[in-house]
Amino acid sequence: MQVTSYGISDVGLKREGNEDSFxxxxxxxxxxxxxGMGGHLAGEVASKISVExxxxxxxxxxxxxxxxxxxxGEPDSSLSRQGNYILGGIxxxxxxxxxxxxxxxxxxxxxxxxxxxxxxxxxxxxxNVGDSRIYLVRDGEIERLSRDHSIVAEQVExxxxxxxxxxxxxxxxxxxxxxxxxxxxxxxIFELEPSNNDCFILCSDGLTDLVxxxxxxxxxxxxxxxxxxxxxxxxKVLKRGAHDNTTIISVLLTDVKRPGNGLFxxxxxxxxxxxxxxxxxxxxxxx
Amino acid sequence: MAxxxxxxxxxVVKEYPLMKExxxxxxNDENTIQINNLAVSGYHARIDAAGNxxxxxxLQSTNGTFINDKKxxxxxxxxxxxxxxxxxxxxxxxTGQEAADGKLAGQKADLDKTMMLDTAKQKELLSxxxxxxxxxxxxxxxxxxxxxxxxxxxxxxxxxxxxxIGKADTSEIRLSGxxxxxxxxxxxxxxxxxxxxxxxxxxxxxxxxxxxxxALKDFDTIEVGKxxxxxxxxxxxxxxx
Numbered sequence: 001m002q003v004t005s006y007g008i009s010d011v012g013l014k015r016e017g018n019e020d021s022f023x024x025x026x027x028x029x030x031x032x033x034x035x036g037m038g039g040h041l042a043g044e045v046a047s048k049i050s051v052e053x054x055x056x057x058x059x060x061x062x063x064x065x066x067x068x069x070x071x072x073g074e075p076d077s078s079l080s081r082q083g084n085y086i087l088g089g090i091x092x093x094x095x096x097x098x099x100x101x102x103x104x105x106x107x108x109x110x111x112x113x114x115x116x117x118x119x120x121x122x123x124x125x126x127x128n129v130g131d132s133r134i135y136l137v138r139d140g141e142i143e144r145l146s147r148d149h150s151i152v153a154e155q156v157e158x159x160x161x162x163x164x165x166x167x168x169x170x171x172x173x174x175x176x177x178x179x180x181x182x183x184x185x186x187x188x189i190f191e192l193e194p195s196n197n198d199c200f201i202l203c204s205d206g207l208t209d210l211v212x213x214x215x216x217x218x219x220x221x222x223x224x225x226x227x228x229x230x231x232x233x234x235x236k237v238l239k240r241g242a243h244d245n246t247t248i249i250s251v252l253l254t255d256v257k258r259p260g261n262g263l264f265x266x267x268x269x270x271x272x273x274x275x276x277x278x279x280x281x282x283x284x285x286x287x
Numbered sequence: 288m289a290x291x292x293x294x295x296x297x298x299v300v301k302e303y304p305l306m307k308e309x310x311x312x313x314x315n316d317e318n319t320i321q322i323n324n325l326a327v328s329g330y331h332a333r334i335d336a337a338g339n340x341x342x343x344x345x346l347q348s349t350n351g352t353f354i355n356d357k358k359x360x361x362x363x364x365x366x367x368x369x370x371x372x373x374x375x376x377x378x379x380x381x382t383g384q385e386a387a388d389g390k391l392a393g394q395k396a397d398l399d400k401t402m403m404l405d406t407a408k409q410k411e412l413l414s415x416x417x418x419x420x421x422x423x424x425x426x427x428x429x430x431x432x433x434x435x436x437x438x439x440x441x442x443x444x445x446x447x448x449x450x451x452i453g454k455a456d457t458s459e460i461r462l463s464g465x466x467x468x469x470x471x472x473x474x475x476x477x478x479x480x481x482x483x484x485x486x487x488x489x490x491x492x493x494x495x496x497x498x499x500x501x502a503l504k505d506f507d508t509i510e511v512g513k514x515x516x517x518x519x520x521x522x523x524x525x526x527x528x
Contacts, residue, residue, distance in 0.1 A: 037401050078447050109355075111403055123449070131401070139499060147478045151404060154297055170290075170380050173401045174367070176297055181403050191449035192475040193484055195499055205401070258486055271466065273489075276513060 001121045001194065001256050005031065006226040007249040010234050012206060012242035019043035020204050020247035021051045021112075029119035030058055031249045035132050035204040037178070038101075038110030046097045046112040046180050053096055054089035054116060061085045076189070079125075083191055086116055086127050090179070090187045094129075097180035111180035114187075115146055115202045119194065119251060126200075127189040130178045133208055135216060136192075137199040142217040145200075147188045149177035173205075196256040199226075203233075206246030210237050226250035289341060291334070291370075292378040293320060297404070300375075305341065310334045312372055313346070326350055326373025334364070341379070343370060367402040376404070429523040430474070430481045430503070437514035438462055444523075445481065450474045452511060453488065462514050471511050474503070474518075481518065488512060 007024040011017065019036035021044070032051045036043030061071060062085065068075035071088030072095075079087060093114070101107045113130025126134050128146035131153070136143045147153065151174045152166040166172060179185055199220055211219075211233065219236070223229035230248045237246045291303040291310070303310070303320055310319040313331040322331075328348035335342050344361045345352035353371035354362055364370070366381035430445040443460055452460040455469040462471065471488025474481055483490065484500040491510040492501050503509075505519045 035401070037403065080449065083448065113401075144478055151294075151297060151299070155299065158298070160298065171292065171299075171378070174378065175401060175403050178403050188478070189448065190475065190477050191447075192477065192482070193449070193473050193486065195484070275466075279513075 002254045003029065003119055003251060004226050004254070005249065005251040006230045007031070007033075007247075008230045008234060009245065009247040010206075010237070010242070012245055013238065014241070014243045015245055017041070017044060018245045019047060020206070020245045021047035022202075022247050022249055023051050023055055024249060025055060025059075028055075028059055028062065030055060031117040031119075031200075031202055031251055032114065033132055033202045033204055033247050033249055034112045034114045034179075035130065035206075035245070035247070036110065036112040038107070038180075040106055042101075042107045042110035043112065045100075045107060046110040047114075049097055049100070050090075050093040050112050050114050050179050053093035054086070054114070057089045057092055058085050058118075061088070079189060080123060080191060082118055082120065082123065083125050083127075083189055086118060086125055087187060087189060090114060090116065090127060090129060091185060094179040094185040095183070098183055101180050111178040113175070113178055113204070117200055117202055117249075117251065119200075119253065121194065121256075124192050124194050124198075124200075125189065126192075127187045129185055129187045130175050131173075132202070132204045135201040135203075135213070137201070137217060137220045138195055138197070140217075140221070142213055142220070144213070145190055145192075149188075150175050193258075194253050194256050196254065198253040198256070199229075200249075200251040200253075201229075202249040202251075204245060204247045206242065206244040207233055207237060207248055209244060210240040210242070220250075226252050290380045291320065292380060293322070294376045294378060295374065305334070305336070308336050311346075312377065313348075320377070322372065322375050324373050324375065327375070331372050332370070337363075340364070348372075367400070369404060378404075427523050428520040430476065430518060430520050432460070432474075432509070432516045432518055434514070434516045435508070436516075437464075437512070438516075440516075445474055445476065448476050451486075453486070462511060464512050464514070467512055481520075483509065483518075 005024050007022050009020050009022055022033045024031055032054055034047035034050045036047030068084050071084055072092040075084045076087055101110045113132040115132045115134045116127040118125040126145040131148045131150045134146045136145050151171045152169045155161040156166050219232055229250045233248050289305045293300045311333050312318055312320045313329050314327045315329040330346045331348040332346055332352040333344045341364045343364055350373055351358050354368050364379040368379040370377040431442050433442045434440045447459055450459045451470050452472045453470040454467040468487040470486045472483055472486055472490045474483050481503040482500050483503055485497055488511055490497050493508055503518045507518045509516055
């Protein structure tokens with residue numbers, strides 16, 4: 001499997017500072033975007049700490065091949081071991097930001113969103129808290145692999161509001177979950193298998209506020225590589241006013257090999273088909 | 288015009304434009320914002336217009352009035368403030384004009400700025416109050432596969448985020464057969480629902496061989512070699528993760 005990645009962050013045209021943070025760690029297959037909130041550099045601190053924390057503990061647990069009982073908090077049995085590492089990393093980052101916000105007056109009220117993508121040859125893991133997103137473009141379709149933790153998104157899920165209403169609602173920036181505002185956090189984590197030509201996009205709401213899912217898909221299909229794609233996204237956002245910080249990571253998977261792909265599989269299918277059709281014929285004769 | 292948005296359990300109950308000079312909040316019918324909940328006092332709090340600002344005042348309520356995480360007696364409201372009254376949150380939403388006025392007055396108000404709904408604090412406050420809960424949790428659904436032919440496995444709940452189907456010992460759904468691959472297919476649970484992906488086995492969904500992945504709908508019939516099963520979702524008491 002070949003992995004090509006690119007990450008970029010832009011302060012935009014309206015904000016003085018950049019409260020977003022991101023990391024691209026090809027050696028780990030780990031990609032993170034965080035969008036901080038809270039005044040006087042606090043947002044920047046929250047997002048930066050979270051990204052570093054998740055990176056560090058994930059690397060440590062991988063190197064130690066840590067058991068699920070060694071991670072931070074109760075393991076989740078619906079997840080793989082690496083899924084639990086990411087869960088533990090997010091929980092730990094939340095706790096650190098939370099404690100710091102309580103401790104230091106200047107950090108009071110700080111918080112951050114986070115989206116995490118892990119790529120391994122056999123497994124893809126995505127996790128999120130808040131309204132930063134992760135998209136997968138596969139087979140000409142775009143799919144959201146994150147769930148927005150905002151009032152409007154929850155109302156859309158409950159069928160109380162349409163997607164269109166949500167996009168223009170004055171409540172669209174009100175989060176229901178983030179890192180740092182409470183002692184415990186409940187991230188959404190999903191696991192899936194890699195497929196050839198999968199393209200992942202991780203981003204802060206600076207991108208998704210101004211560029212629709214449909215446009216994201218078209219631009220992804222027309223881009224030459226993740227680097228060009230990220231730059232095109234930033235150009236688009238700047239043209240549309242860039243009222244917020246925008247951070248984007250794009251990861252493209254090529255040369256993905258699935259087990260059993262090859263000649264044997266084809267022959268296997270062929271023989272299997274013969275056996276099944278023979279069995280059906282036999283059943284018919286017996287009747 | 289500024290607005291107040293009354294919310295309960297993260298759901299919007301009602302929106303109130305701030306039309307009048309003074310708005311009252313409480314359990315009594317005569318209040319502008321009437322909240323029928325035992326944690327709320329008869330006359331709990333009041334919001335008064337003062338120039339371009341709005342001032343919240345607690346009317347010596349039993350359980351107190353909170354702005355974000357702070358118990359208040361009287362305080363000016365800022366855009367995005369969560370006013371917590373018993374189990375209800377009242378979100379104060381300023382307008383573009385007020386945001387601009389606020390900036391002139393040296394305040395920072397920005398409609399595009401991300402805010403955090405203070406549910407954690409709300410929960411903590413709730414745990415201190417003795418009003419019996421009237422929570423209405425969303426019922427979560429879980430995917431189930433029900434075996435029809437080729438394997439005597441009954442029904443299996445898809446409890447993992449990624450369920451592997453195949454001959455390998457590590458498969459959540461173990462199938463046998465001469466041509467059954469180690470992993471024939473996987474079913475992943477995604478924000479949009481369940482998706483089946485062929486991993487090296489010939490997979491048919493409703494009689495059609497799938498190329499790569501396909502989203503599963505209730506009562507789709509899936510064939511993995513000779514094994515046939517049906518997919519559906521049912522309600523579960525457990526929280527969806």
